[in-house]
Amino acid sequence: KQEVTxxxxxxxxxEGENLVLNCSFTDSAIYNLQWFRQDPGKGLTSLLLIQSSQxxxxxxxxxxxLDKSSGRSTLYIAASQPGxxxxxxxxxxxxxxxxxxIFGSGTRLLVRP
Amino acid sequence: xxxVTQTPxxxxxxxxxxMTLQCTQDMNHNYMYWYRQDPGMGLKLIYYxxxxxxxxxxxxxxxxxxxxxxTEDFPLRLELAAPSQTSxxxxxxxxxxxxxxxxxYFGEGSWLTVV
Numbered sequence: 001k002q003e004v005t006x007x008x009x010x011x012x013x014x015e016g017e018n019l020v021l022n023c024s025f026t027d028s029a030i031y032n033l034q035w036f037r038q039d040p041g042k043g044l045t046s047l048l049l050i051q052s053s054q055x056x057x058x059x060x061x062x063x064x065x066l067d068k069s070s071g072r073s074t075l076y077i078a079a080s081q082p083g084x085x086x087x088x089x090x091x092x093x094x095x096x097x098x099x100x101x102i103f104g105s106g107t108r109l110l111v112r113p
Numbered sequence: 114x115x116x117v118t119q120t121p122x123x124x125x126x127x128x129x130x131x132m133t134l135q136c137t138q139d140m141n142h143n144y145m146y147w148y149r150q151d152p153g154m155g156l157k158l159i160y161y162x163x164x165x166x167x168x169x170x171x172x173x174x175x176x177x178x179x180x181x182x183x184t185e186d187f188p189l190r191l192e193l194a195a196p197s198q199t200s201x202x203x204x205x206x207x208x209x210x211x212x213x214x215x216x217x218y219f220g221e222g223s224w225l226t227v228v
Contacts, residue, residue: 004155032211043117043203043219044156051214089155093211100171101217103155 002027002094006104013080014112021075021107023090028068031093035064035075038087038106047088048075052095080111115139119204119220126194126227134189134223136204144207145187146171146217147179149200156203162187194227201225 003026013019023033032051036044048057048064050073056065061078073090087108091101120135138145143164148156148171158171162181176198178190187206191198201224207217 009153032214034216041222043221044205045219046216049214049216091155100158100161101156101211103157105153105155 002030002092002102004090004092004102004104006088006090006107008107009105010108010110012110012112015080015082017080017111018076018078019080019109021077021088021090021109023073023075023104025071025073025092025102027094028071029095030068031095033064033066033073033090033092034101035062035073036089036091038089040086044089077109080109082111082113085109085111117204117206117218117220119202119223121223122221123224124226126191126225128194128196128227130194131190131192132194132225134191134202134204134225136187136189136220137185138187138204138206138218139185140206140208140218141184142206142208142218143184144209144211145181146205146207147177147187147189148203148205149173150203150222151200159189159202191225196227199225199227 034049035047050066063076066073087106089106091103117138146161147159150156160179162168201222204220
């Protein structure tokens with residue numbers, strides 16, 4: 001059974017710091033991995049999607065990496081800003097049932113001014 | 114751009130009542146999903162649909178029903194509400210299975226409390 005874990009559950013950093021969010025998954029048989037952002041009272045917004053054949057994806061100050069063999073992904077946020085405060089969730093798309101995304105429980109990030 | 118629209122935003126139900134959460138999307142997506150998110154947890158798939166007239170169970174379907182009569186609409190019905198169904202419900206849609214990199218779009222959520 002695929003399980004997705006995100007550590008830490010919460011993180012507080014001062015503005016300007018570079019930070020890394022971690023995501024691990026138990027089954028390496030995945031199609032892709034996706035990082036989402038969730039603001040309070042809102043839905044999820046897709047940030048980055050990494051296909052299983054890729055090692056990383058970048059968008060602006062965000063960089064996501066994928067090491068499928070070790071079951072790990074990281075989301076790197078450069079020069080963090082208060083506007084980055086949100087919950088970040090990762091999700092893997094299972095190879096045996098391609099409709100289904102398996103979500104982690106998220107990391108709640110607070111960037112202090 | 115409307116995207117995925119859910120109604121209602123908030124609802125309080127009494128135990129045993131029934132209700133329908135509405136979801137509509139204007140992106141002509143074939144694939145639609147209902148998820149629930151409990152506090153501090155990730156999203157769990159309730160039901161999904163790959164096109165009009167086709168629905169299937171996800172991880173946690175008990176206590177729910179869905180229908181897909183049109184491409185745009187995917188309502189979720191709660192029958193005989195129970196306190197365990199207190200959660201935040203998200204509807205989502207995508208143009209395909211998500212294998213090619215096309216993203217999934219989420220609605221803003223429906224907060225449901227069963228008392």
